[in-house]
Amino acid sequence: MQAGKDQIPKDKVQSQNPGLKDEEKAFDFKSLHFGWFVGHALAVLCCGFFVISNLFFHPLGFFYRAAYLGIVASYGIVLWNSYKPLTNNEFDYKRVLLDENTQYLIVAVFFLFSTRIAVTLIPFFIYSVFHVLEFVNTDLIPNLAPHQTKMQSTINDIITKYHDKSMALVAKIEVCGVMARLVLGLFVFQSSVLSVLVYTQFLRMRYYMSGYTREFLNELGTKTDRALTPPTAHPKIPPAVINAYATLKEKLNLGAQPIPATTAKKTL
Template identity: 75%
Template sequence: MQAEKEQKPQEKAPAVDTTTSNQEKQALDFKSLHFGWFVGHALVVLNTLIFAISNLVFHPLGFFYRLAYLGVIASYGIVLWNSYKPLTNKESYFKLMLLDENFQYLIVAVFFLFTRRIAVTLIPFFIYSVFHVLDFVDADLIPQLAPHQTKIQSHIKDVVSKYYDTAMILVAKIEVCGVMTRLVLGLFVFRSSILSVLVYAQFLRMRYYMSEHTREFLTELGTKIDKALTPPTAHPKIPPAVINAYATAKDKLTMGSKPAPATAAKKQL
């Protein structure tokens, strides 16, 4: 899977008797980090759906919004713990963790958990979690609980293969146009804060270097905006003050130095 998808934890195998049967080795461990990772993503999927239905049918149930974010924090936290073991106090590992995209998503999830409820922010996490849940069902649940259901496994693999790239492109668009637009517009009606815009802008800045899909979409979007706001292709009805302000803002934004390349926990999903 591509780097956008959070990797499931691969636990170190404890010392065991070499005579242990293959069936025992492959048994599903409900106390493992791996299963906890799955439960976290399952909570995201379930609670996001309940929250979405409550928005459509009656008053939104904010409890399920918060519970979904707790699932996000749990699953991403497990991956980071398994990858870097922060309590080992190794400075190099800590620096790598700061540049890991899973850490970036974790920080954003914690921020949105404790700030004003914004429904659109859950959508990217929901999409990621759907694929993680499907992966766990295919690779772990079906082989253990219904090994004869090979058709279901094949169907899951087909769905993931067919829709994964499209879903990642959709996530990039939602993160840029959906969430960021909502945060900026919220400033004018006092439903979001300057801090939320700054935090998410930094998140998108890191996503630009981490995600090929985000980088391609931002580049395409920037080209369209340049064409609309930069002479000689600028629309004639756009006031000169807006064109000048855009040129000034663009110059300041492009003066920043490139961040160090982002990393991701190198584990198979």
């Protein structure tokens, strides 16, 4: 998912119809678009409070769950508005399942109801920050403070400057942060086998759909290949480890060609 760009539901009506009356241009706080923003804003705020509570050595699980509720609501609104499953007679389940937003929604729901793992919030937090900034820049400021053009310019510069770097960082966190934490948690009984399987499938889909994830995994795979495959494998590495790595690599099939990502296009 190209956070800050593809997943943001943009209302094109005003820009395409400059002749609309003022009352028709007024920002609608009851719209799905605003509900989408509220979900991401809730995620950002609750993630912040959760981090603060951790710094004081008393993590408050309420903020963790509330952050995921906001995330689930936002992704749910995007998918609902895009596919309208109860009113669309030609509802395409396969397309919905391959949508990047669906993949993130499934993972968010899973972590909402499973054991609390703080690092899983980081990718969602980064996405939500960009979504909130974009909404403030394109909706709140033009409607509530149209004279604040300098602020708009500053926000736009921040998004342009840091978007790609942040998405690359998210890919690294999803692989080396979240996945590593889930695997290590198996050995200390702080994560389940199911969580590892669910997230492995998620990363497999991210490899196909996200250029950032694919680039990082290919880079990581090249380094791992040098260390665990002959003739460059270290002589002290047991053959069983080398064979296990070869089997795992074959099962994951990371050498397959990427498939086009489906990302919901929406106008809320």
